[in-house]
Amino acid sequence: MEKPLTQHIVPGRPPLSLKEYEQVGGYQSVRKVLKEMTPAEVQTLVKDSNLRGRGGAGFNTGLKWSFVPMGDDVPRPKYLVANADEMEPGTFKDRLLLEGNPHQLIEGMIVASYAIQADISYVFLRFAYKLAAQEITKAINEAYEAGYLGKNILGSGYSLEMHLHTGVGRYMCGEETALLNALEGKRANPRAKPPFPQVSGLYGKPTIVNNVETLCCLPHIVNNGAEWFKGLSRNKSEDAGTKLYGVSGKVNKPGCWELPMGVTVRELLEEYAGGMKNGYKFRGALPGGASTDFLVEEHLDVKMDYNSVAAVGSRMGTGTMIVLDDQTCPVGFVQNLQHFFAQESCGFCTPCREGLPWVEKVLGSIDNGTGKQTDLNILDFHTKYLGPGNTFCALAPGAMEPLQSALKYFREDFERHIHEQRCPWRS
């Protein structure tokens, strides 16, 4: 089984130095694009590979790039930003790539920057990833010294700057337009779209924001081709490549693994995560972080790819699954999530700022045994009014995904709390 993204990552060992990375073929894709390909050809290659954004939304990466104005008469500088904010609860995949092989990310960023002819690039890294910050700083310095960054890279005439920016906390910084505000030294409120960042992004200039894992796929696509990348997925998945999948919760071997796109939920849970811990039963899982709808037992054979998970009413999101077991209270589970979203709401629009704390409070009273039957109506109401189209960004609709699906699949548990006036899991 091919594992292009993690083949050189050995947990517990420091990442490859630039020299070691070059010895295993590192930076070949930079040489190839700079010497043999036009930016348009790189864009087409990536579009054809069907690489979809690994940050959660799954938008075709090459297509996203194609909206960046190209040619001599365009606003400059253009920017590329690696989104390394990873704060979606339950998500721990980019950390592995950042700590494990920073040169792979830098290589991918150079390829992406060349494809859109960016002049300046940033890694936007969350505060908590201290080790990653050290490794990336070291790797960027090495890449400058070796001439992969800076002026006239490898004599090609193409120049690129790269900087590391570390954040100061706030989930909203991961939303791409809020991230740009944070980079500009503002509050991380999102921006209205359109204009899209591709046209008017950082400091009003054309900008692409891509997830770390997305960028790490690029060197391998350039080296091995679009057909190879498509061939990596399995089970007749419509999606291409490998994916970093994770499982956390009461399973025997929680972890993060690079696997062919299209493995099933069951394979992930049973083969890779080693099944449920002794004495615990599976009740459901959020397939890709806190802002995705629950999957339950009937979905165990669903393929973990964008279209298949969407077809059963959820989203693949970040591909890192959080498991709900039979000894954990579903109401408490959802309340923990809503506490997170209410706290992290940027406060810019009313439904989200006012609605999420209300949802959290209602869940709190159901959980502590003081809930009323009408509280369920309040929750149902919110899942509609905080849904897509009613708020300024995707935070609130994302928050409603686990809530609406919990109300659907675990409604009896909510009702039991209300009828028995207690949490059956706690007392």
Next chain:
Amino acid sequence: MLTQEEIHQIEHEISLVPSKKAACIEALKVVQQHRGWVSDEDLKDTAVLLDMSPDELDSVATFYNLIFRRQVGRNVILLCDSISCWVMGYEGLREHLMQKLSIKYGETTPDGRFTLLPNVCLGTCDCAPALMVGNDLYQNVTPEQLDDILSKYN
């Protein structure tokens, strides 16, 4: 009053971006790095360097939860309270820490040694529950281990 070194570092940050304001988060980081937190007085001095009003700078400072606008202890404990750590029982760690240190969230021990704060997902969910003390990450933490962990910090 900001020190020469702080002013120098802030001016360096300003030189890297298109406008003075754009360096404001970096400037707050500089101050916090030297002093552990950002006092009202430091905020005002920093705002002058950035051509911002103190309120404007404070609106940015208070948005981000890891810019401290109140004094914190020498070691800040960030306890992950997000979903995977909740499932894996972080609440036991919380109770233990609060009892052992006799403080609640947001408080500092009287000797100024520790401040306890809840934090969103630390991105190490396969090793839950997790916490950070200063720059150090601890994974798969049990309440029994907490005393040992805390003893490493002065």
